[in-house]
Structure formats: structure tokens, C-alpha cells
Amino acid sequence: MLKRLICMMVVVSFVIGLAAVASADRLEEIKERGTLICGVKDAVVPFGFVDEKTNQIVGFDVDMCDYIAKDIGVKPELKPVTSATRIPMVSQGSIDLAIATMTHKFERDDVIDFSITYFMDGQKILVAKDGDVKSVADLAGKKVGTAKGSTSEKNIKDAQPDCTVISFEGYPQAFLALKQGKVAAVTTDSTILLGLKNSDENPDNWVIAGDFISAEPYGIGLPENESNFRDEVNLALNKMWKSGDYEKIYNKWFGKDSKYYLPLDWKMELWP
Numbered sequence: 686m687l688k689r690l691i692c693m694m695v696v697v698s699f700v701i702g703l704a705a706v707a708s709a710d711r712l713e714e715i716k717e718r719g720t721l722i723c724g725v726k727d728a729v730v731p732f733g734f735v736d737e738k739t740n741q742i743v744g745f746d747v748d749m750c751d752y753i754a755k756d757i758g759v760k761p762e763l764k765p766v767t768s769a770t771r772i773p774m775v776s777q778g779s780i781d782l783a784i785a786t787m788t789h790k791f792e793r794d795d796v797i798d799f800s801i802t803y804f805m806d807g808q809k810i811l812v813a814k815d816g817d818v819k820s821v822a823d824l825a826g827k828k829v830g831t832a833k834g835s836t837s838e839k840n841i842k843d844a845q846p847d848c849t850v851i852s853f854e855g856y857p858q859a860f861l862a863l864k865q866g867k868v869a870a871v872t873t874d875s876t877i878l879l880g881l882k883n884s885d886e887n888p889d890n891w892v893i894a895g896d897f898i899s900a901e902p903y904g905i906g907l908p909e910n911e912s913n914f915r916d917e918v919n920l921a922l923n924k925m926w927k928s929g930d931y932e933k934i935y936n937k938w939f940g941k942d943s944k945y946y947l948p949l950d951w952k953m954e955l956w957p
């Protein structure tokens with residue numbers, strides 16, 4: 686009898702233990718672990734790139750990661766992602782979130798969730814200054830380079846159905862193809878193009894041409910159905926904006942005195 690009772694107690698405590706594990710949400714997991722694992726780009730200036738002096742990944746998205754980790758009370762940990770790997774890495778759980786120049790779109794919302802908008806840009810083209818491409822219209826019959834898994838691939842085809850899109854692993858490879866004359870333009874969000882242009886020895890050889898062909902509001906990619914974690918991230922973004930810390934970080938990378946000037950002409954969605 687006693688044996689049976691002990692056996693039942695063991696089973697009951699096992700079931701309670703299992704339930705506790707199942708209910709531990711991602712935010713609790715992060716707090717217990719003591720680190721927030723952020724997926725960031727490592728070759729996209731000025732969002733996420735390797736600082737040659739320190740060999741560390743730095744950039745605007747990295748500063749966003751640092752702020753959110755601090756707000757949660759844990760240490761930031763960075764893992765490099767590409768445009769193609771960031772969504773699978775969030776959905777498989779190898780990163781807690783992706784702060785990686787990612788436009789939030791409903792078609793990307795099937796397997797992950799998104800935060801509110803934390804950065805706003807739009808798509809343009811980067812071309813040789815002395816070349817014959819001055820606008821998207823001139824790309825008819827020409828090759829255009831961009832990154833695999835980006836919104837840029839589809840947007841350029843919508844804007845210029847007569848171009849051929851060549852997708853590379855990342856933007857530096859697409860820019861190299863432009864320099865080698867293998868593509869007539871590189872296309873993606875304007876500040877990423879500005880980062881490419883200014884990373885060249887002769888930035889004046891390149892121009893960011895034409896009008897915006899799309900709106901690209903960036904969201905932080907989050908695991909599906911983790912509402913406590915999503916609330917925490919959105920709250921941290923709200924705090925960051927209201928305290929003026931967002932503007933400080935923004936101006937550090939995109940302000941008038943930076944190499945990547947982009948006027949801050951939008952407002953974050955603030956919750957009262």
C-alpha cells in the first residue's frame with residue numbers, strides 16, 4: 686500500500702514538473718538563461734557589421750539588441766543571420782529574436798511574429814555614376830543584384846518586370862558583382878545602399894538613383910505565440926522612444942553628422 690502511494694506521488698510530481706516546463710514561456714527562459722540571443726546581420730553597414738578594429742559586430746540593430754537585453758535584465762548575445770536564414774532561425778528557436786533589417790509583412794507572419802515598427806526606410810537602386818542606368822525604368826533587359834530572401838527581390842520585379850534579378854548570399858556580394866559589371870544595379874533599402882556606397886574606396890563613383898519603389902518598415906522578428914516576450918519587446922521599444930534613447934541611437938548611426946544620413950520623419954506607435 687505504502688509502495689503504491691509513493692509510486693503515485695512520484696507520478697503526480699512528475700506531471701506537475703512537466704506542466705511547469707511547458708508553461709515556462711520564452712521570456713522566463715531568457716531570464717533564467719541570463720542572455721538574450723539576438724540574430725543580427727554581420728555584413729550590413731550600418732545595421733550589423735564587423736568593426737575592423739575590435740573584431741566585434743556593431744551597428745544600429747546591435748544597439749537595439751543591447752537596449753532590449755538591458756531592459757529585460759540580461760546580457761546580449763549575438764548570432765549572425767542572413768536575409769534567408771533569419772526567419773527559420775527564429776522559428777526553430779536558435780535565436781530569441783531577429784533584429785536584422787527585416788521588413789514586417791503579413792506574408793512573413795506565418796511562422797514568426799513581429800514587434801511594432803522600429804525603423805523606417807524604402808527601396809532604391811545603387812548604380813555606377815557614369816553608367817547608363819539612372820532609374821528603375823532603365824533596368825529593362827538588365828540584370829539587378831540583391832540578397833536572397835529579401836523583400837527587394839520581389840519589389841524590383843514588380844517595379845520593373847523586364848529586369849532579371851540575381852540573388853546573392855548578401856549585399857556585399859551583390860555590390861561586388863556591380864563593380865565587376867556582372868549586374869547593372871544593386872537594389873535594396875536605401876540606407877543599406879548608402880552603407881555599401883560609403884564602404885567603397887571611392888564612394889563618389891556610385892549613386893543611389895531614382896525614387897523609392899516600396900516602403901520598408903522594419904520589425905523585430907519574434908517567436909510565434911510568445912505574447913509575454915512580444916509585450917516586453919514592444920514595451921522596451923516604447924520606453925526607448927519616450928526616454929529619447931531611441932533618438933540618440935538613431936542619430937549615432939543615421940543623424941546629420943553620420944555617414945548614413947536618413948531624416949527621422951516617422952513616429953513610433955506609442956501606447957498610452
Ligand code: GLU
Nearest residue numbers: 768786787788835836901
Ligand atoms: N528590409 C528588406 C527585407 O526585409 C531588405 C533588407 C534585407 O534583406 O534584410 O527583406
